[in-house]
Amino acid sequence: MRNSDTTQTAPTRRQYVKWGGTVVGSALLGGCAGAGGEASTPSETTESYSVTMAPAGEVTFDAVPERWAAYDGGFADMAVALGQADGLTGVGDADRYYTDVYDDLPGVSVDRGQIETNPEVRTKEGFYQLDSDVHLYDPQMLVNWFDWDEADVEEIATNVAPFVGNLIFRRSDEWHDYQYYTLYEAFARVADLFQERERYQAFAQLHDEFLSDVQSRLPPESDRPSVFLTYEGTDQPETFSPYRLSDKGTSKKQWRDLGVSDALAETGIENLSTTNRGELDYENLLEIDPEVILVRGHERKTAAEFRDVVLAYMEDHPVGSELTAVQNGRVYRGGYLHQGPIHNLFLTERAVKQLFPDEFGEVTGDTQLFDRERVAGIVRGDD
Structure with missing residues (x-):
């Protein structure tokens, strides 16, 4: 059992996040003796909730994840958009996570040092080392790209934290025979994961308004x-x-x-x-x-x-x-x-x-087609 050498008598908050609704969580709460020889019990009552995304299916959390890792920049950007930048522990493909766009958003940033320290989180050892609360990875991508097997996926999901993610950037891989999601369908599930539905809805409204304006001006x-x-x-x-x-x-x-x-x-x-x-x-x-x-x-x-x-x-x-x-x-x-x-x-x-360019301006020009401050305000959680 993890952390069995400690004198802690009750599970930490992060242990509840990682083990909520799993066999390990049941064992922790029902069968592990604390320092006094009695079963540990929660130090406070939390309300669990579930998030469902293929291929992992339904995953239950007893607290909102604080520390997270993402394989790609798309899912990392979703978390940042939801105000979760401070919880980033590492990424699986840092070379393709472009963070310079945040420079145009006042008060929005990510820790580049954290990314550069953990730029290729793809091994079991890497997941154990980061000890995140959730992994924004498609686990079948790990199986098909990095020679994991199902037992490896189960081990990390059980001993470290669950997977919530789906390889959505393309739809041409034969091994991906389960549900795909659009960008905003996936974003909605990540918002549910972090319990940030209000930020998601604000982004969806901004996106729809921006796109409607652009499309109205197309030839x-x-x-x-x-x-x-x-x-x-x-x-x-x-x-x-x-x-x-x-x-x-x-x-x-x-x-x-x-x-x-x-x-x-x-x-x-x-x-x-x-x-x-x-x-x-x-x-x-x-x-x-x-x-x-x-x-x-x-x-x-x-x-x-x-x-x-x-x-x-x-x-x-x-x-x-x-x-x-x-x-x-x-x-x-x-x-x-x-x-x-x-x-x-x-x-x-x-x-x-x-x-x-005749309608919208040259790509090298300074014309802005959406409100940077509005985006930044959503990320910051301004009222």
Whole structure:
């Protein structure tokens, strides 16, 4: 039993969070002797609640989690949006958690030192070390990507803390045969987890108002460009991994919301996935010849840096220079792979400027399409 070498006679608050509603929790309350040889009892009465998200299913908590780890920046951003930044213990994929957007939100920040200390929380040892109250991870992702087995998942869920998460950024992995969620469906469940429904509702209202305003200003569908979304993280790209906008993963949300047409729609090219690692070269792209190319893997660059490095290389490429998008300078950064509700506001603003600069302003300009202070106020919990 954990902490059996202590003289504590009652479970700590965090033990209640981790073990509420589980076999271990029952054992702790019913069968573990304290220093006086009698079964420990709660020091205070708490009201339990449950959160349900596939694949973990229903998880019961006897107190709101204080310490949390997230695999990706999308779920981490959800927690930050709900005012939980101080509880971050580590992330599973720090390279793709972009926190610079918080610099534009007064009073909103995360501890970069904590992230840099624990940037790849993917092993059982890592979970034990962080000793979080909840893990915002899809456990089946750990099984399929990092060679865990079901016993490993059960061990950590029982001995450390439960998993609440779902791999939602794409929908093309064969092993993911359970329910998916939209960004705000997942966000709502994380809000229930942290008992922050009011903050969630404020974000949902802001999001809907912002999107409604943007969509009201879009040109007719016939005048919207065809888009090729790809991943290629090198400064001198030669091949490109394809994404399908029809995939409905949360990483493509802004492009679907803007009603752009997928340049791959009439092709047989499949979406990037665990099993499909196919790439396209410049000759393949010329056959498609999209009006706009969106390249992921360059989010540490500014818009200007991307143009000076990646677009400049494509303009000098003997075949790439023949692409319509390259000739017209319409090659841009493609947005985050993992996005939460705060990320999404910034990425949608960027996307609409990339695609429709005449209406919304240049992507390198200072025009703001949503109220930063309003966002910050929700996160801070201002009345």
